[in-house]
Amino acid sequence: MSSPVSLTGRQLWAGLRAMLVATVTLGLLYPLLVTGIGQVIAPDRADGSLVHAGRTVLGSSLIGQGFVYAAGNPLPQYFQSRPSASDYDGAASGGSNLGPNSPALADLIAQRRAEIAAFNGVPAADVPADAVTASASGLDPDISPAYAAIQVDRVARERGVPADRVGRLVDEATVGRDLGFIGAPYVKVLELNVALDQELP
Amino acid sequence: MDADSEQRWPTYLRSVLAFSAVGVLLLYLLQRVQPLLPLSDGMAAVEQSSAWNTAVSFVTNTNWQGYSGESTMGNLVQMAGLAVQNFVSAAVGITVAIALVRGFARTTTDRLGNFWVDVTRTVTRVLLPISVVAALVLVLGGVVQNLSAGVAAHTLGGVTQFLPGGPVASQEAIKELGTNGGGFFNANSAHPFEGPTAWVSLFQIFLMLLIPFALPRTFGRMVGDKRQGYAILGVMAALASVSLGLMSWVQARSGGTATQLAGAAMEGQEVRFGGPLSALFADVTTLTSTGAVNSMHDSFTPLGGGVAMVNMMLGEVAPGGVGSGLYGMLVLAVITVFVAGLMVGRTPEYLGKRLGRREMTLASLYILTTPALVLIGTGIAMAFPAGRGAMLNAGPHGLSEVLYAFTSAANNNGSAFAGLSANTPFYNVALGLAMAFGRFLPIVFVLALAGRLAVQGRRPATVGTFPTHRPLFVSLLFAVVLVVVGLTYFPALSLGPLAEGL
Secondary structure, eight states, X not given: OOOHXXXXXXXXXXXXXXXXXXXXXXXIIHHHHHHXXXXXXXXXXXXXXXXXXXXXXXEETTXXXXXXXXTSOBOTTSOXXXXXXXXXXXXXOOOOOOXXXXXXXXXXXXXXXXXXXXXXXXXXXXXXXXXXXXXXXXXXXXXXXXXXXXXXXXXXXXHTSOHHHHHHHHHXXXXXXXXXXXXXXXXXXXXXXXXXXXXXX | OOTTSOOBHHHHHHHHHHHHHHHHHHHHHHHHTGGGSTTOTTOOOOOHHHHHHHHHHHHTTOOOOSSOHHHHOOHHIIIIIIIHHHHHHHHHHHHHHHHHHHHHHOOSOOBOOOHHHHHHHIIIIIIHHHHHHHHHHHHHHTOOBOOOOOEEEEOXXXXXXXXXXXXHHHHHHHHHHTTOOOOSSTTGGGSTTTSOSHHHHHHHHHHHHHHHHHHXXXXXXXXXXXXXXXXXXXXXXXXXXHHHHHHHHHHHTOOSHHHHHHSSSOTTOOTTTHHHHHHHHHHHHHHTTOOOOSSOGGGSOHHHHHHHHHHHHTTSTTTTSTTHHHHHHHHHHHHHHHHHHHHHTOOOEETXXXXXXXXXXXXXXXXXXXXXXXXXXXXXXXXXHHHHTTOSSOTHHHHHHHHHHXXXXXXXXXXXXXXXXXXXXXXXXXHHHHHHHHHHHHHHHHHHHHHHHHTSOOOOOOTTSOOSSSHHHHHHHHHHIIXXXXXXXXXXXXXXXXXXXX
């Protein structure tokens, strides 16, 4: 009959060996296996769905960008993304975490609504919810079709092209619900803006 | 160590605790020596209290995260530290549940099985194969999977944007399958590299529910009467349905003043997911003990955040975490049989096992552990400036942030009202203790209960035995979950989400 102390010692020793085996198999072999297969079956997606212009990486089609001047003012020739709690910093994802009754959030929403309405020349009531709220990730690559719609005239005016040509590019960048019912329809902003630069410079 | 020899309950428990203690120690060390290791991408050593909190968090299957993944953890610690615990902490939960089921299934033995065999088989036969397939599905959906430290993009706006990399899909798969919930990135499954599309998010919801909803059937098969498993499953499904209905309803009603000003509850939500999928994810992540998020719960409507809290306060039994959901629900079933026995004045029996004073003491201690941790923890935090100062929002919503944190920690969920600045020594230590006691005290009571049940013989069912596979039992268990557990928290809830939302 072994004493409780030596019994505990044996269990700890067994635990250590088990954890080392687990670390090698689950912590190294498993992710390396998935990486290997993933890099073969879908290399672009495994590497982050990058968008290139020549050899330059413009960004990722999955990660939102702020289409703004260095001072933070919006670039009028581009469709604008949603507000971001992290200013689209890829190293600091996250939301504002402001509560539903937060006075600070209410002020922000009112201010954004007024600015966006003026910037696009539309009534304040036409500005949709996603345009005045920050996303969960701070990196939301998408806007609602309603937010894209109120930006079409302004972008067309800035680029000196008819609105329906811009509208056609918006349609091409619009994605419906997955399988028709999962999630919500959205417009991929980076892809839309890249297409604008290519086709309606 | 003789793998063939079966263990008595104290030895089984000692193995669980030893394995977990070694896990905490290794994960703590790995974080502390991070700069010395390869593939660490220039990340510094994690601060002491944060490393302790994170180590306990991942070993207890909580996966509460005080740190921000993309700026704290290099690829090696993510893979060899955090992802490993995603597997083994899930496996520990399942083995403890199986040990309890053996207590019901076996007769006149003091042996509950061998922990080392159980944990190895759970990983190699269930978790690992499903994870490989699920991870590849996630890669196809757009989740990144590489060993890069990230790339620099030159945006249309003319600035440089850092695009993180890493073995994300492999960790994401077990994060959901093992109801862990610790995100590779700070924004968790809301991050487009973790949750790139709506169907991927729905797939993640499926992974969270898979094992917790499958285990009741395992229970039914092991005790030789599948109807017993379906009865447990029925209660879980009923509770989950009610919760989901409530969550969807209150989220669609645009609760707060700021929410109404915006027109919809889009603050802290992603466009590609939209409101209903965000509500579904939030409900499932708190009904299971996952704690992953695809939207920010702090910005939910007051009652929506309240539903998420109640889900956790129910003890995460509908369907709960992998393993922990089943053993939690079985303890509640024991309580239910006892209550029914009191009504008619018979000695309570469940599956032919007599529930005497010792058994009921253990079940009661189990039920009391997490409420005590949550309420005492919240009370202490509110009493100290270090606790109050971390709140982002003022008033009842601030109390909700603290109450949510301790509820999440003690119930091993890991989701957060993330406005709370929890990466402070006070919260790292306090929540670390809540997680550790919230995980291992219930496991002690469950294994002790399993040991006492296994030594009994089986009493034959008579006409006077309360049948535990009929709708009457299902309804009674449903009510017991709500009344015994839910009402414990009513005063705290009324000061937080109810005060704000009604």
